[in-house]
Amino acid sequence: MLEQLLIFTRGGLILWTCNELSNALKGSPIDTLIRSCLLEERSGLASYNYDAPGASYTLRWTFHNELGLVFVAVYQKILHLLYVDDLLSMVKREFSVVYDPSKTEYGDFNDVYRQLRLEAEARAEELKKSSKLGSRIVNKNQEQGQKTKFDQGGKRIGGGNLKSDSGDGDLGKGNKLENGHVNGGTLVEDVKQRGGVNDKENLSSNNGAFDVNKLQKLRSKGVKKNDTVVATKGSKADLKKKVTKKNRVWDDSPKEVKLDYTDPVTENGDEHVNYAAANEGESMMDKEEVFSSDSENEEEEQVGDGAKAGTKSKGWFSSMFQSIAGKANLERADLAPALKGLKDRLMTKNVAEEIAEKLCESVATSLEGKKLGSFTRISSTVQAAMEDALVRILTPKRSIDILRDVHAAKEQGKPYVVVFVGVNGVGKSTNLAKVAYWLLQHKASVMMAACDTFRSGAVEQLRTHARRLQIPIFEKGYEKDPAVVAKEAIQEATRTGSDVVLVDTAGRMQDNEPLMRALSKLINLNNPDLVLFVGEALVGNDAVDQLSKFNQKLADLSTSPNPRLIDGILLTKFDTIDDKVGAALSMVYISGAPVMFVGCGQSYTDLKKLNVKSIVKTLLK
Structure with missing residues (x-):
């Protein structure tokens, strides 16, 4: 039985709700559907599963x-429920007849809905009965086929003997039984008579297959020994030629840039730490990137080869007529060529194939049934819808102002904790130092916690960054529990008054x-304010696998009913x-994190914000 059926506008105004379904929904499945599916361009999905404590719903x-x-x-x-899709289509058809934009109450639609529901349930019952009848007929035929059995002599039990080519009652040599098996011993003899495996003549060569003997003969005719000798002599002559090495020019001028940032050590073995912190100028995070949109060029561009092919296939007159007079309602067949070209374009920009396909399906769902305006091309309509969808996906749904969150945590008397996670070799330590440099420019006191106790040299790498930036580092060496090290680092930051x-x-x-279990323990034990996933912009399809499995592991291994997932x-x-910026779209789409x-x-200084308009323009150009 249905728990709820409601009709609302895209602006969020509820027009009608079924009064017969008096059961109150547990949790907020409708709000979650709008927030996590419809606004995230996942409307092309068939259904959505809502799971909450004490509630488990399916929404269509x-x-x-x-x-x-x-x-x-x-x-x-x-x-x-088999009748849900049919019921929704019928309700959609009947409600569109009585819909009035100036009307907000539709109490008289209850009787219409009741009749539609009974009709949908009756159709579902008929479909179920017909499927059961078909399965019974199939099972009956299978039972009748299994009743026919054979004894060891090849005779059928319970009936007459099967007829063979020789006319007698027994099965002839080489003849097959009804179940596909061959009578014993006849297969090998038959193969030998036709030129079997043990004969000199190869049977596969008669059937048009490749003959290895012919290949060896062709090789022996085509290759000459003189050619090989000449080739070897030429290669030896090339090896004798040596490139003369140029004399090295030594320059006694002093080095302009200091590349060795290790600490100088005194004669007593004490380290000097009183050198100036690294100052490389203003971080790019605080610089506003200027973006200019070329609207004229965008209007003249086609969506792709698929859109051009679709326009040509319909003919010049029909496409021009649709642009001038408009089309009554857009259908999937009208949108398919433009969406195909758009999907190919997104994939060339390194967007994962799965994500590109879902985006195109969502855009098709949002455009199907719409009326095409006059002097408007289908390709332009599809591209505008895709652009809106990309902007909506890449725009953060919550505040990402870390400085404000740092000051809020400081007022509460606790440090703001950021955990950097990711796969091997993506640059977590280097970019952690960039974030630290940006925070230092905004007068925030920062402490580093060396919780990479697994990789050799990780602590020394982070220590070098800390000494260059003149910020404290909390370390306990290697082969320690990273969750405990992080907890002690947070306690030390609270005692010393560090902000981050x-x-x-x-x-x-x-x-x-x-390692995923250790990461889950670190996050559950310390409850950081921000879990930051560090990923490469070079990855394509692997970005989906990385983020989805990171979130899945953190959810499965968490001991809390509300597990912490990737926040940013x-x-x-x-x-x-270059222009292969699709990894940003794939990561945001699969995780929902900005x-x-x-x-x-x-x-x-090489750290900046993501320019959404620039990314969208690059993806669609």
């Missing part, structure tokens, strides 16, 4: 894009069970990808 929906209406049905997840604690963790693959993303190596930092170089 449909749109009336021309009127801007949403129809949602909610029922228990354990049930498999940046926790460096070991790089781990998403399938490494022991830091993209590294963004200066090496991109908070973008690493674009090797120095401490």
